[in-house]
Amino acid sequence: MSCRPASRVQTSIKGLFAIGECNFSDHGANRLGASALMQGLADGYFVLPYTIQNYLSDQITVPHFSTDTPEFDAAEKKVQANLDHLMSIHGKRSVDSIHKELGNVMWDYVGMARTKESLETALKKLKELRKEFETNLFIPGTQEGMNVELDKAFRLRDFITMGELIAYDALNRHESCGGHFREEHQTEEGEAKRDDENFFYVACWKYNGDDETAPTLIKEPLHYEAIKVQTRNYKS
Amino acid sequence: MDTSISFKLKVWRQANAHAEGRFETYEMRDIPTDTSFLEMMDILNEQLIEKGEEPVTFDHDCREGICGMCSLYVNGHPHGPATGATTCQLYMRRFKDGDTITVEPWRSAAFPVIKDLMVNRNAFDQIQQAGGYVSFQTGGAQDANAIPISKDAADEAMDSATCIGCGACVAACKNGSAMLFLSAKVSQFALLPQGRAEAKRRVKAMLAKMDELGFGNCTNTGACAAECPKNIKLSNIARLNREFLCAKCSD
Numbered sequence: 371m372s373c374r375p376a377s378r379v380q381t382s383i384k385g386l387f388a389i390g391e392c393n394f395s396d397h398g399a400n401r402l403g404a405s406a407l408m409q410g411l412a413d414g415y416f417v418l419p420y421t422i423q424n425y426l427s428d429q430i431t432v433p434h435f436s437t438d439t440p441e442f443d444a445a446e447k448k449v450q451a452n453l454d455h456l457m458s459i460h461g462k463r464s465v466d467s468i469h470k471e472l473g474n475v476m477w478d479y480v481g482m483a484r485t486k487e488s489l490e491t492a493l494k495k496l497k498e499l500r501k502e503f504e505t506n507l508f509i510p511g512t513q514e515g516m517n518v519e520l521d522k523a524f525r526l527r528d529f530i531t532m533g534e535l536i537a538y539d540a541l542n543r544h545e546s547c548g549g550h551f552r553e554e555h556q557t558e559e560g561e562a563k564r565d566d567e568n569f570f571y572v573a574c575w576k577y578n579g580d581d582e583t584a585p586t587l588i589k590e591p592l593h594y595e596a597i598k599v600q601t602r603n604y605k606s
Numbered sequence: 607m608d609t610s611i612s613f614k615l616k617v618w619r620q621a622n623a624h625a626e627g628r629f630e631t632y633e634m635r636d637i638p639t640d641t642s643f644l645e646m647m648d649i650l651n652e653q654l655i656e657k658g659e660e661p662v663t664f665d666h667d668c669r670e671g672i673c674g675m676c677s678l679y680v681n682g683h684p685h686g687p688a689t690g691a692t693t694c695q696l697y698m699r700r701f702k703d704g705d706t707i708t709v710e711p712w713r714s715a716a717f718p719v720i721k722d723l724m725v726n727r728n729a730f731d732q733i734q735q736a737g738g739y740v741s742f743q744t745g746g747a748q749d750a751n752a753i754p755i756s757k758d759a760a761d762e763a764m765d766s767a768t769c770i771g772c773g774a775c776v777a778a779c780k781n782g783s784a785m786l787f788l789s790a791k792v793s794q795f796a797l798l799p800q801g802r803a804e805a806k807r808r809v810k811a812m813l814a815k816m817d818e819l820g821f822g823n824c825t826n827t828g829a830c831a832a833e834c835p836k837n838i839k840l841s842n843i844a845r846l847n848r849e850f851l852c853a854k855c856s857d
Binding site: 464519 | 655659661
């Protein structure tokens with residue numbers, strides 16, 4: 371999936387817009403807090419009304435989608451199997467307790483300063499955590515009606531995959547760059563040391579079937595036409 | 607001052623909108639006083655899950671007083687005993703060792719219980735969708751002094767725009783009225799030039815929607831303003847009435 375401003379912030383999936391916090395058309399890769407909020411507000415007020423309407427205006431001619439298709443049946447079966455699986459684990463751990471453990475692993479080993487060793491440790495621990503999730507989770511109640519724990523469990527599984535993805539990417543990137551600080555790669559003064567020769571690309575990771583096996587790397591090279599890429603310097 | 611307290615928690619449990627509800631009592635032991643009320647509920651839920659029981663369902667999201675999701679009726683007050691604060695901004699240091707703390711959902715005909723302490727506040731969304739917006743493009747920024755707006759009007763509009771739509775006003779009201787919410791949403795536009803163009807249509811549409819959804823009427827009791835976590839003023843309701851009267855008179 372890719373997105374360019376020229377595509378009116380529509381991704382390569384038709385009808386899926388990368389807008390708000392995930393859009394980075396205005397001021398480079400998004401940072402935390404205020405700038406991400408600003409992007410959300412600016413996109414909602416000013417960008418979306420001019421971009422999505424062209425897509426929506428065509429939709430009037432599109433008939434309602436039928437759920438009576440083999441693809442829908444397959445997707446529904448998969449979701450139901452997932453639900454049945456989560457409800458049938460009958461383990462000992464609550465969703466929150468595993469979530470907190472995930473947070474601790476990410477904080478301790480995949481923080482802003484990370485090393486090859488810490489990232490390898492993280493990947494090992496995250497694998498164990500996924501196993502814990504799959505075999506020792508306890509969801510009280512039933513599938514019918516509101517079940518907050520079941521809802522959280524679905525998200526937590528994604529969070530574990532997301533955490534792993536961050537660790538895979540950080541382990542692969544043997545340089546320090548932006549918010550990614552590999553302790554092995556720093557200047558004598560302790561500043562981030564980039565390696566543009568080998569890592570001048572955006573890393574996309576492709577999952578092959580399941581979350582258990584490591585994803586494969588796809589490199590999207592960076593092209594700058596107007597500016598010369600330099601090292602950020604706060605000193606002179 | 608105690609650094610941790612023990613108390614009884616009386617919590618409303620209800621399986622769904624149609625089931626009969628009841629209070630369950632839980633003994634909470636050694637809860638640190640710097641725990642937030644919602645964190646205390648998290649601790650209760652963790653204990654319930656540990657025992658193999660169903661946790662208490664309640665709404666929460668940002669936990670910093672801006673999203674309007676948390677909605678507990680604590681000891682007879684929406685958002686609990688603190689003033690100008692949401693439930694998530696309430697801390698256990700407000701309570702004493704040995705207390706009995708009663709927790710209920712928002713109670714109003716227009717907010718049906720989904721489960722336990724979680725209610726469906728979709729009615730507020732419907733009121734907003736009936737007219738709580740400006741539907742035209744205002745174009746590029748005007749010259750600074752092209753349309754003068756008084757400081758008072760700007761401040762008032764900003765104050766009414768701080769309404770987070772939590773529904774505490776409805777829960778506090780003996781009539782289950784949504785007038786404070788509605789008046790804040792109408793006022794934030796009525797006070798500014800870009801809101802004037804659609805003012806008449808807006809106030810009529812939003813009020814009609816409120817009536818349709820089963821909210822009660824306003825009898826100027828003022829409980830809503832007293833309990834509002836964002837201190838929305840009662841004078842907004844006077845403005846709403848005036849806006850409505852003017853709109854009706856010009857029909």
